[in-house]
Amino acid sequence: MGYSVPFRMAIWLFQPLAIGAGRNIVGDSDTEVYLLRRSTLFISTIAFIGAFQTVDHIFVLTQGEPSGSSTVLLYYLWQERFENLDIGKSSALTIILIVILLIFTITNFRITEEKGERNA
């Protein structure tokens, strides 16, 4: 997570101002969010996916206690696969995890990207 800053800085700093043509650029927070939408798309997607993948703390700190309330999807998947040895359920959980992330990513792309700017 700590690498977001150089990426955001790098993408923002070379963003051409021509994108904001026609708007009042100086001090306009809407334009700034608009100019940052590419790096924001990247960082939000990576951060969201990364949040789903962090189970190390749960392994070390709580092991899903108290009574399953700190169990996240990936930890539940591990429990089903390696403790309860339910391979079918863990495979289904993997598919569900990927589908959730895919839906979020596609929605993010749809919302952030404009119509004409993707391809030549």
Place this chain on the structure above:
Amino acid sequence: MLKKAFSLAPFGRYYFNTIFIVILIFAVQLVTITIGTFAFVNYKFVGHRVVLFFILLQLMIPPSALLIPNFATIWFLGLFNTKLAIVLPYFGSAFGLFLMRQAFLGVPKSLVHAGIIDGCSWWQLLIHIYLPPSIPILIAFGLSSITWHWNDFLWPLIIINSPKARPLTAGLVRFTQLGEIGARWSLLAAATIIVIAPLFFAFLIFQKRFIQCFINSGIK
């Protein structure tokens, strides 16, 4: 204490392996991500959205789920216990492609059209028009890729059996399991310093240059 730590495990060999692995991965990733994103950004082909999300799928799969299938593939290819086995799964980086895509989309389309009118071939478009504004992003990606693969622990531990191909992280673990260490934490700390020192000093030396590079390229 450092001399003692050096004498108990072949850290020179581990250094060479780690540097080789990191440089090889970064070099191949540079080529694959720039050419791959160029294909996505410059051309509009049937199913480009589907292929893009298929590539992003690599990010979404939990990496621990890929360990055993990767191991089976490497075993089937007969590459077990080689440096090529460590680098092979990382050659195509979806993270890098995504990052480069956001960078290439920031190049104004008018510039690209001007290049096409001037008669640029595809590789000239890539080198002269798409790449120059994206250099700071490539540097940022390089930073994250190099540190990540320098510190990558689980995959090399699984796939490597002997010191001839073992990188520093796995070497440190094997070092801690040696019988001669006992509970001497000073030896362990010395070994850890051996592992993290190059990145640490590289960061200290280059941090100002990296920030300068980001800042200077933004002011056109």
